[in-house]
Amino acid sequence: xxxxxxxxxxxxxxxxxxxxxxxxxxxxxxxxxxxxxxxxxxxxxxxxxxxxxxxxxxxxxxxxxxxxxxxxxxxxxxxxxxxxxxxxxxxxxxxxxxxxxxxxxxxxxxxxxxxxxxxxx
Amino acid sequence: xxxxxxxxxxxxxxxxxxxxxxxxxxxxxxxxxxxxxxxxxxxxxxxxxxxxxxxxxxxxxxxxxxxxxxxxxxxxxxxxxxxxxxxxxxxxxxxxxxxxxxxxxxxxxxxxxxxxxxxxxxxxxxxxxxxxxxxxxxxxxxxxxxxxxxxxxxxxxxxx
Amino acid sequence: xxxxxxxxxxxxxxxxxxxxxxxxxxxxxxxxxxxxxxxxxxxxxxxxxxxxxxxxxxxxxxxxxxxxxxxxxxxxxxxxxxxxxxxxxxxxxxxxxxxxxxxxxxxxxxxxxxxxxxxxxxxxxxxxxxxxxxxxxxxxxxxxxxxxxxxxxxxxxxxxxxxxxxxxxxxxxxxxxxxxxxxxxxxxxxxxxxxxxxxxxxxxxxxxxxxxxxxxxxxxxxxxxxxxxxxxxxxxxxxxxxxxxxxxxxxxxxxxxxxxxxxxxxxxxxxxxxxxxxxxxxxxxxxxxxxxxxxxxxxxxxxxxxxxxxxxxxxxxxxxxxxxxxxxxxxxxxxxxxxxxxxxxxxxxxxxxxxxx
Numbered sequence: 001x002x003x004x005x006x007x008x009x010x011x012x013x014x015x016x017x018x019x020x021x022x023x024x025x026x027x028x029x030x031x032x033x034x035x036x037x038x039x040x041x042x043x044x045x046x047x048x049x050x051x052x053x054x055x056x057x058x059x060x061x062x063x064x065x066x067x068x069x070x071x072x073x074x075x076x077x078x079x080x081x082x083x084x085x086x087x088x089x090x091x092x093x094x095x096x097x098x099x100x101x102x103x104x105x106x107x108x109x110x111x112x113x114x115x116x117x118x119x120x121x
Numbered sequence: 122x123x124x125x126x127x128x129x130x131x132x133x134x135x136x137x138x139x140x141x142x143x144x145x146x147x148x149x150x151x152x153x154x155x156x157x158x159x160x161x162x163x164x165x166x167x168x169x170x171x172x173x174x175x176x177x178x179x180x181x182x183x184x185x186x187x188x189x190x191x192x193x194x195x196x197x198x199x200x201x202x203x204x205x206x207x208x209x210x211x212x213x214x215x216x217x218x219x220x221x222x223x224x225x226x227x228x229x230x231x232x233x234x235x236x237x238x239x240x241x242x243x244x245x246x247x248x249x250x251x252x253x254x255x256x257x258x259x260x261x262x263x264x265x266x267x268x269x270x271x272x273x274x275x276x277x278x279x280x281x
Numbered sequence: 282x283x284x285x286x287x288x289x290x291x292x293x294x295x296x297x298x299x300x301x302x303x304x305x306x307x308x309x310x311x312x313x314x315x316x317x318x319x320x321x322x323x324x325x326x327x328x329x330x331x332x333x334x335x336x337x338x339x340x341x342x343x344x345x346x347x348x349x350x351x352x353x354x355x356x357x358x359x360x361x362x363x364x365x366x367x368x369x370x371x372x373x374x375x376x377x378x379x380x381x382x383x384x385x386x387x388x389x390x391x392x393x394x395x396x397x398x399x400x401x402x403x404x405x406x407x408x409x410x411x412x413x414x415x416x417x418x419x420x421x422x423x424x425x426x427x428x429x430x431x432x433x434x435x436x437x438x439x440x441x442x443x444x445x446x447x448x449x450x451x452x453x454x455x456x457x458x459x460x461x462x463x464x465x466x467x468x469x470x471x472x473x474x475x476x477x478x479x480x481x482x483x484x485x486x487x488x489x490x491x492x493x494x495x496x497x498x499x500x501x502x503x504x505x506x507x508x509x510x511x512x513x514x515x516x517x518x519x520x521x522x523x524x525x526x527x528x529x530x531x532x533x534x535x536x537x538x539x540x541x542x543x544x545x546x547x548x549x550x551x552x553x554x555x556x557x558x559x560x561x562x563x564x565x566x567x568x569x570x571x572x573x574x575x576x577x578x579x580x581x582x583x584x585x586x587x588x589x590x591x592x593x594x595x596x597x598x599x600x601x602x603x604x605x606x607x608x609x610x611x612x613x614x615x616x617x618x619x620x621x622x623x624x625x626x627x628x629x630x631x632x633x634x635x636x637x638x
Binding site for chain 3: 011013016043046050055056065069070
Binding site: 155239261 | 452475626
């Protein structure tokens, strides 16, 4: 299984002078069909950033790229398609094993019930 | 107003200094706190009662240098990281400065580092004397450095 | 339909203090927060707080969050709902909540709204590019989730948030190219500025951002100087090779629920925009609806905590719970006046004058 590092390098903090980040369980998910790793329970966007992905969707009218802006669920800049459901705020939605994450284009498409694992949990 | 350049800053700090007699006695704290903000941990942290009691929390702290023994508890307590401890008796040619430090990696005792002024300019070298970092300090470390005497009021940070 | 005596919407410093104060008088409280944990924005404040020991001065915000949460969880008469977003407050007093995946209804005798604030936006070319963030977002990403936003940052705004987040970026290993501020003098505490200056971060006053550069995400920024009338000076443009542009240009109170509940609102610039009129008890013009913290006007966490206590005590007192509420309220009012007494509290005092009923 190959794991793809996207546009940039990983942005995870390894060592911090004040904070100790708890160790979390690693899970796999797919982004645009590519298998990636992240930590269970972290916001989806944190896992995407850790893989160097910053462009989260394209706007409906002018097809402008959109990224993270408020990180606390206020602004709706980070809407993506998660498991076939559009308009999910990935700054507050927790990452789970087998998630299927796609860049949303415009208002998105409802595909419903997607999973990247063969056996659905 | 925060002084624009280091010279003006040093002049402001000079006015805070204790008497020459007290400076020759050993370590003392200086509070580089020039703006009235609602804050008083220096007052509550000092175990020597060396910070004059101020009722209005917005007032600037004033150190009673007869009581201050340069213990550096204020260096850890100050949320503004604006307290330093100066010891002009460290050696004949050098002053020791204790400064608060919250970055990684931490230097080691005996290490030579770059000495920075308040604008982040490199102004010379400093020797790390000691690094204090125990649990009670909650990650605000105290780094003691030795600098040339004439730089006692100039050096306020390190880099390496 | 569930019922409670006091519903508190927002579990940050103001909400938690309100819950504790009201419950200690004997009232039954429901504390509601949309987040996965209590604490609001405290959970990403890694710096030591100002104020006095009553507001936990000298302690890091992250630890204050734990202290307040422990106090709230010790009280049996506080029910905590996390992962619960309040959707509306209706005319008949019904509060609707999205609790996890479920839709719930709650009635309360009194309601305290402590929903906090949101970041303001700034107009410049390409301000919608990925890589342009609110300063609070960057704090959340790195201090809560352990991920940095990029490698080199331009911070817009040298108020306390801009200065503090710049320092925290450096702590997380990120370079801060510059902090720019449109005003001729920066508004944040001098000691916060001094911390980043001595690390070598320039603070450029009378500067603004002209545009963000980049196609898919930020690859640079153009800044320029402003004249005495805040007009951009042609020919002073400078390009910075940054991949993060961080906006710390102020906060606006989150007041949607206050509008919805029919509280009389007023636009006042000092507290950050539209805010509710209130009496000394922090009760709005709608009887039984109280406000506390940044939702009542943007200020510091220290004052948010005291406002929370005042609102909590007022609500409990109005329900007839008064162990020592009147006495405590007087004490907290004195405390908050002391916090606001100084020079830096001038703006807050001006704003409050326009909001009293």
